Amino acid sequence: AQTVTQSQPEMSVQEAETVTLSCTYDTSESNYYLFWYKQPPSRQMILVIRQEAYKQQNATENRFSVNFQKAAKSFSLKISDSQLGDTAMYFCAFMRWGTSGSRLTFGEGTQLTVNP
């Protein structure tokens, strides 16, 4: 079974600064994806960024980037130039994929607050 661990229950950052959220996972699978989802107070789960395990290059989406360390099973999210709208719960998620379908395994979440 896969497990995902987010060791930071809460974090805060000043507007315009940079913050990094940590995530580690445990798996024996070789084919998988990793995701960061954002859940604002509206509770809508929004995909922030994803990483294919077979790609060595770290994914980047505008102000969001990841540091994927496959050997260490680490997948951190860096948010640059933080904005008030980034305030949300952030979930790291693992997906094993194959012919038997897919399922997301989520971490416990990190509540990020961006302060003005």
Add this chain to the structure above:
Amino acid sequence: KAGVTQTPRYLIKTRGQQVTLSCSPISGHRSVSWYQQTPGQGLQFLFEYFSETQRNKGNFPGRFSGRQFSNSRSEMNVSTLELGDSALYLCASYPGGDFREQYFGPGTRLTVT
């Protein structure tokens, strides 16, 4: 393109009753997954459907069931409701061939009293 829709958005039921939740995926998406979110257990996978077939099932009791229709819409049913079933139920859809493109609906907030 319209997003994933879930109905109803809010629901209050009494212990022992049953409930049916609905999820309409993004047009063209053939796969639907369901997740339960509670403060204590976090986000947990319920089941996954692809082309009307259950492809994957999480570790939930048999009171939780689901199905998918030919138009890819999905329903989940919970029978004999318990207080612990109070949760946000999230549905996600994706094209079927690309597991990476999973998009979530706004959820149904179920309260069991």
